[in-house]
Amino acid sequence: MTGVLAQTPRQRxxxxxxxxxxxxxxxxxxxxxxxxxxxxxSWARFxxxxxxxxxxxxxxxxxxxxxxxxxLLFGGMVESMQIAIIATVAGVLVSLPLGLxxxxxxxxxxxxxxxxxxxxxxxxxxxxxxxxxFVKAVGFGALAGMLALIVASLGFIAxxxxxxxxxxxxxxxxxxxxxxxxxxxxxxxxxxxxxxxxFIGFSAYQLDxxxxxxxxxxxxxxxxxxxxxxxxxxxxxxxxxLTIVLAIIGVVMVGEIVSGWMRRLFQ
Amino acid sequence: MNADTAMTREGALRLxxxxxxxxxxMRSAFYLITVMAVIWxxxxxxIIPEFFYDAPQQTAxxxxxxxxxxxxxxxxVVHAALIETLHTATLGTAVxxxxxxxxxxxxxxxxxxxxxxxxxxRLILVATRSVHAIVWALFFVAxxxxxxxxxxxxxxxxxxxxxxxxxxxxxxxxxxxxxxxxVAAGASPLxxxxxxxxxxxxxxxxxxxxxxxxxxxxxxxxxxxxxxxxxxxxxxTALSNLYWDQAGLVLLVxxxxxxxAEIVTAWVRAKII
Numbered sequence: 001m002t003g004v005l006a007q008t009p010r011q012r013x014x015x016x017x018x019x020x021x022x023x024x025x026x027x028x029x030x031x032x033x034x035x036x037x038x039x040x041x042s043w044a045r046f047x048x049x050x051x052x053x054x055x056x057x058x059x060x061x062x063x064x065x066x067x068x069x070x071x072l073l074f075g076g077m078v079e080s081m082q083i084a085i086i087a088t089v090a091g092v093l094v095s096l097p098l099g100l101x102x103x104x105x106x107x108x109x110x111x112x113x114x115x116x117x118x119x120x121x122x123x124x125x126x127x128x129x130x131x132x133x134f135v136k137a138v139g140f141g142a143l144a145g146m147l148a149l150i151v152a153s154l155g156f157i158a159x160x161x162x163x164x165x166x167x168x169x170x171x172x173x174x175x176x177x178x179x180x181x182x183x184x185x186x187x188x189x190x191x192x193x194x195x196x197x198x199f200i201g202f203s204a205y206q207l208d209x210x211x212x213x214x215x216x217x218x219x220x221x222x223x224x225x226x227x228x229x230x231x232x233x234x235x236x237x238x239x240x241x242l243t244i245v246l247a248i249i250g251v252v253m254v255g256e257i258v259s260g261w262m263r264r265l266f267q
Numbered sequence: 268m269n270a271d272t273a274m275t276r277e278g279a280l281r282l283x284x285x286x287x288x289x290x291x292x293m294r295s296a297f298y299l300i301t302v303m304a305v306i307w308x309x310x311x312x313x314i315i316p317e318f319f320y321d322a323p324q325q326t327a328x329x330x331x332x333x334x335x336x337x338x339x340x341x342x343x344v345v346h347a348a349l350i351e352t353l354h355t356a357t358l359g360t361a362v363x364x365x366x367x368x369x370x371x372x373x374x375x376x377x378x379x380x381x382x383x384x385x386x387x388x389r390l391i392l393v394a395t396r397s398v399h400a401i402v403w404a405l406f407f408v409a410x411x412x413x414x415x416x417x418x419x420x421x422x423x424x425x426x427x428x429x430x431x432x433x434x435x436x437x438x439x440x441x442x443x444x445x446x447x448x449x450v451a452a453g454a455s456p457l458x459x460x461x462x463x464x465x466x467x468x469x470x471x472x473x474x475x476x477x478x479x480x481x482x483x484x485x486x487x488x489x490x491x492x493x494x495x496x497x498x499x500x501x502x503x504t505a506l507s508n509l510y511w512d513q514a515g516l517v518l519l520v521x522x523x524x525x526x527x528a529e530i531v532t533a534w535v536r537a538k539i540i
Contacts, residue, residue: 015462028361031357031361032358032361035354035357035358036358038350038351038354039351039354039355039358039414039415039416039419039496040414040415040416041358041415041416041419045411045412045416046411046416048411049410049411049412049416052410052411053410053411056406056409056410078311079312079313081308082307082308082311082312083312085304085305085308086305086308086309086312089301089305120526121522124485124521124522124525124526124529125518125521125522125525126485126486126488126489126521128401128489128492129488129489129502129518129521132502132506133329136325136329137322137325137326137329138319138322138325141313141314142312142313142314143314143319146312212397212399213399215399215402216399216401216402219401219492219493220492223313229402229405230405233405233409238409245398245402248397248398248402249393249394249397249398252397253393253397262297265290265293265294265297266294
């Protein structure tokens with residue numbers, strides 16, 4: 001874009017005006033105003049909300065740390081962690097074969113496309129929606145949350161495993177194949193060593209993503225800290241809500257550090 | 268990695284090992300901890316087995332109730348909800364990008380020299396990201412009342428962390444050459460920002476914004492479950508009325524719009540970036 005105006009030597013400008021960028025900015029500004037009117041967002045509502053919000057915040061401080069509340073918090077948090085751990089491990093175990101099936105360089109085309117289709121289906125629904133369906137299928141509680149997070153993990157890890165397998169070098173696979181080994185040995189000796197470090201990386205990421213999401217599935221009846229949070233909200237226990245939210249932030253941060261260690265260990 | 272010891276005596280039997288003993292013991296410890304964590308979780312998690320027995324019937328019942336899908340509900344409620352969801356996602360992303368740019372400038376060490384400001388910015392990024400959009404929506408619904416305003420703000424605030432993190436990394440990776448040239452020419456700080464940094468981070472900036480928009484379409488579709496407006500609100504209405512054929516319609520619309528958003532993102536990325 002810059003080269004066009006600089007062609008005539010006399011009028012060389014250091015920074016020629018970029019009209020397409022200006023038009024894009026104006027268009028964006030117009031869109032923001034338009035969308036705000038569509039969504040009924042107005043300054044008056046915003047200002048009223050700010051006043052509301054200050055009252056709300058004052059009810060949240062100080063965070064409630066009464067022993068009985070802390071016990072509730074602890075129970076919910078432990079259940080969330082259990083949900084996250086089981087969901088991650090189960091998701092990882094299932095997504096390895098599913099990812100291999102979806103890799104176009106290893107599996108026959110019909111199988112690969114079926115696997116890809118199911119991965120796309122798993123990925124496109126938010127864990128909360130999946131949780132709603134599982135709550136209907138298996139009832140309220142940790143099981144529904146766990147199953148929902150397993151589906152979410154499948155969608156994420158299987159897709160990345162398939163990509164990693166497609167990117168790996170086929171020479172090692174050819175080498176193992178040349179020895180006449182069956183498919184399972186081919187996978188264990190030729191494929192897994194190449195994708196393992198990345199696989200552990202995805203799993204570590206999925207663990208902290210599941211930890212975060214396990215706070216969500218509880219909102220629709222999937223157990224864990226989310227249920228505790230939603231109950232506190234409905235009972236207007238805003239000071240306890242703040243405690244729970246701070247605890248979630250803390251656990252998620254610790255989870256991020258732990259998964260960082262895991263990734264470094266297997267690099 | 269253990270090559271030093273093996274290389275010292277030429278001709279002696281070389282024992283090559285892939286990992287050092289420390290690495291091996293760390294890995295074994297990791298496996299052990301994982302297995303223990305799984306056993307602990309499986310043994311103590313509260314699962315009511317009775318619920319599990321009729322799961323197949325319940326699932327069959329679920330799909331039986333969804334079919335046939337209530338198409339007539341689309342023009343009445345779902346279409347407006349779909350438009351609202353798309354606007355929520357787009358406007359939320361726009362607001363998030365503006366706010367995240369400010370925080371990213373505060374976090375980037377080559378722009379803000381103060382360690383205190385860097386740390387504060389980083390804290391903002393972590394805190395906004397750790398609290399999920401739906402939890403933010405719960406807050407904003409309590410403050411602003413149910414509706415798209417709460418949903419948009421939830422999307423915007425939650426996206427700050429993700430967008431700001433990647434933006435600050437892009438800013439920190441920009442080359443110092445053009446910046447030094449501008450400073451040497453006597454450019455004002457604003458001019459350095461616009462003419463020195465912006466052209467360098469622009470591709471990353473657009474890519475991050477598009478990627479976040481894709482995620483936000485997915486997220487804004489469920490915000491309505493807690494009162495954030497859009498498709499989630501329609502889903503919530505259908506579910507609380509136990510009209511599963513309407514819920515099936517909303518799920519189908521969500522599925523379609525998520526796939527469409529992914530295709531649009533991929534297309535724009537290939538075209539522009």
